[in-house]
Amino acid sequence: MTGNRSWAVVQFPGSNCDHDLLKVFKSLPGIAAQYHWHEDPIEVGQYEVIGIPGGFSFGDYLRAGAIAKLSNALKGLEKAVEAGAHVLGICNGFQILVESRLLPGYLHVNQSLRFISKNAALEVKAEAYPWIQKEDIGKVWHFPIAHRFGNYQKSKIDALDASSPLYYFGENPNGSAEGIAAVYRQLGKGSLFALMPHPERAFFGETRNADGQKFFENAVKAVARA
Amino acid sequence: MKTFQLKVRVRYKDGILDPQAEAIFTALQKLEFRTVERVECDKLFMISLKAEDEAHAISLGRDMAQKLLSSVVMENFEVEVLKP
Numbered sequence: 001m002t003g004n005r006s007w008a009v010v011q012f013p014g015s016n017c018d019h020d021l022l023k024v025f026k027s028l029p030g031i032a033a034q035y036h037w038h039e040d041p042i043e044v045g046q047y048e049v050i051g052i053p054g055g056f057s058f059g060d061y062l063r064a065g066a067i068a069k070l071s072n073a074l075k076g077l078e079k080a081v082e083a084g085a086h087v088l089g090i091c092n093g094f095q096i097l098v099e100s101r102l103l104p105g106y107l108h109v110n111q112s113l114r115f116i117s118k119n120a121a122l123e124v125k126a127e128a129y130p131w132i133q134k135e136d137i138g139k140v141w142h143f144p145i146a147h148r149f150g151n152y153q154k155s156k157i158d159a160l161d162a163s164s165p166l167y168y169f170g171e172n173p174n175g176s177a178e179g180i181a182a183v184y185r186q187l188g189k190g191s192l193f194a195l196m197p198h199p200e201r202a203f204f205g206e207t208r209n210a211d212g213q214k215f216f217e218n219a220v221k222a223v224a225r226a
Numbered sequence: 227m228k229t230f231q232l233k234v235r236v237r238y239k240d241g242i243l244d245p246q247a248e249a250i251f252t253a254l255q256k257l258e259f260r261t262v263e264r265v266e267c268d269k270l271f272m273i274s275l276k277a278e279d280e281a282h283a284i285s286l287g288r289d290m291a292q293k294l295l296s297s298v299v300m301e302n303f304e305v306e307v308l309k310p
Contacts, residue, residue, distance in 0.1 A: 062294070062295070066294065070294070099297070101298075104299075106297060106299045108242070108245075108300070109245055111245055112245075113245050113246060113249055153242075153300075155300070157299055158299065
C-alpha cells in the first residue's frame with residue numbers, strides 16, 4: 001500500500017485478472033489497493049473504487065456471472081455506490097454486473113461462437129466520470145479483449161438509465177448491439193462502469209500499447225478533485 | 227412434506243438470436259437433414275425437492291427460476307411437476 005485512498009479488487013473463485021488489476025491499482029499515485037474476498041460484505045464508505053475483475057467466476061457455470069451475483073460482496077454494492085463508490089467491472093466483472101441487474105442489458109455468446117483474444121480498437125464517444133474525461137472524446141484507444149460471452153445486447157424490460165461511452169472502432173468483434181463496448185451508469189453519488197475490453201492489460205506496455213494509463217489516471221485525478 | 231420432481235425448462239425469449247442453435251441448424255443441413263426447419267437449445271433442470279403440495283412445489287420452482295436459473299432479460303422459463 002502506497003497511499004491512503006482505498007481501492008479494492010473483489011476476488012471470486014475463478015477470477016484470473018485480479019492480480020493484473022491490483023498491480024495497476026497499486027501503481028497509481030496515492031492509492032492503497034487491496035483484495036476483497038467475495039464472501040465479505042462491502043460496507044458503505046469502505047472503498048473509493050471497487051474493481052470487479054475478469055476471469056471465470058464460479059467456472060461460468062449456469063451463465064457467466066450468475067453465481068457471483070449472489071455473493072456477500074455484491075449484496076452491499078448498490079448502497080456503497082449510492083454513497084459514492086465507483087465500480088469498475090471488467091470482462092467477467094461486466095457479466096456479473098448485468099447479472100446482478102445493476103447495469104441494463106445482457107451479454108450473449110459472441111456472434112462467431114468463438115472465444116476472441118486480440119487487441120480491440122475503441123472509440124471514445126462520451127464522458128464517464130471518473131474514468132473518461134471530456135478531452136478523451138474522439139480518441140481511439142486500444143485495449144485487449146479476451147472473451148466468449150461479450151456480445152452486449154440491450155433489453156426492452158430494463159428501465160435503468162445508462163450510457164455507452166466506448167464503442168468498438170472499425171470491426172465489431174463480438175456482434176454487440178451498435179458496437180457497444182462499455183456501459184456506464186451514475187447511481188447516487190457513485191457510478192458503475194463496465195467494459196469487456198481489458199484496460200488493465202494496456203497499462204504497462206507489454207501489450208504494445210499503454211492506452212489504459214489515461215483511463216486509470218483519469219479516475220485517480222477526478223475522484224481526488226471531488 | 228412430500229418429495230416432488232420438478233422439471234424447469236429455460237429458453238431464450240422470442241427475438242433473441244441463438245448463435246449456437248443456428249450453428250447446429252447449419253450442421254444438420256450439412257448432414258443432409260434437409261427437412262429441419264428450426265432448432266432451439268433449451269436448458270433443462272431436473273430438481274427433486276420437498277414441498278407441502280404440488281402448487282407449493284411449482285411456486286418454489288418459479289422462485290428458483292426467477293432468482294437464479296433463468297436470466298429475466300433474455301430467457302423465459304416453464305416449471306412442471308413430474309408425475310410419479
